[in-house]
Amino acid sequence: MVAPDDVAFGEYGEVEASLTGSAGDVDKGRQIFSEKSMGNCVSCHAVAALPDVPFQGEVGPVLDGIGEYRTPEELRGILVNAKKTFDGTVMPAFYKTSGFIRPGDAYTGKAAPDPIEPILSAQDVEDVVAFLMTLKDN
Template sequence: MLLTAALCSSKAPAQALQPYAVVGDTIPASLTGAAGDATRGRALVLNRASTCILCHSGPFPEEKFQGDLAPDLSGSGARWSEGQLRLRIVDASRLNPATIMPSYYRIDGLVRVGTAWRGKPILSAEQIEDIVAYLVSLRQ
């Protein structure tokens, strides 16, 4: 699967982070300037390399061994706005400094980072937007 290869590749060149503004508890604007693709976002959430379902459960009856350390993703789009979801994925530590959720789109100030991920985000701006598009679609 292409998503798996792209997500797991430690040979990918470091990419510059897109600038973004945090407003309250949101990142209101898309990191890419465009909406993400919910179908690709679902595939990323279910891909164990992205780690989402290692901690979260959700409306994924086909997936065994979903996590129970973090909130269920069912109804995410009803509980949080697009901007709130974006900030939680980009850098949840801005909302809760003690969180165990990784900062998926941050490279500064991190101390326990695997060699393959030093100097680059875990997810690209496009992948963040795809996941946001999927999570926003989960209304129930």
């Protein structure tokens, strides 16, 4: 498994190598994409292929057809750290554990004691990439 600090980005923010070396699970990826407690991608992105998911957001672009015009490598990079692809974007970095201003730093001048966990695990990222690749134009 590739640790968050060891992810290698290409020139345009893409990540060539699978984070886990195993294929993503489309159903699991759909669940992570849709659920508030997990990726909660739908709070910012609407997808017509998920008609049963309420309250889809419009902060980010609609992702219908994303599997046609983005490669898995580009999608992996956008998920790991969208700022490598879109400078200054509001989209969170989902697989990143360093370079944040930690809550502990702000009030005490000391680093927060516990290591920060990435929002999504390496396999979660691969699962969401696999789901996004199924979004072809109908």
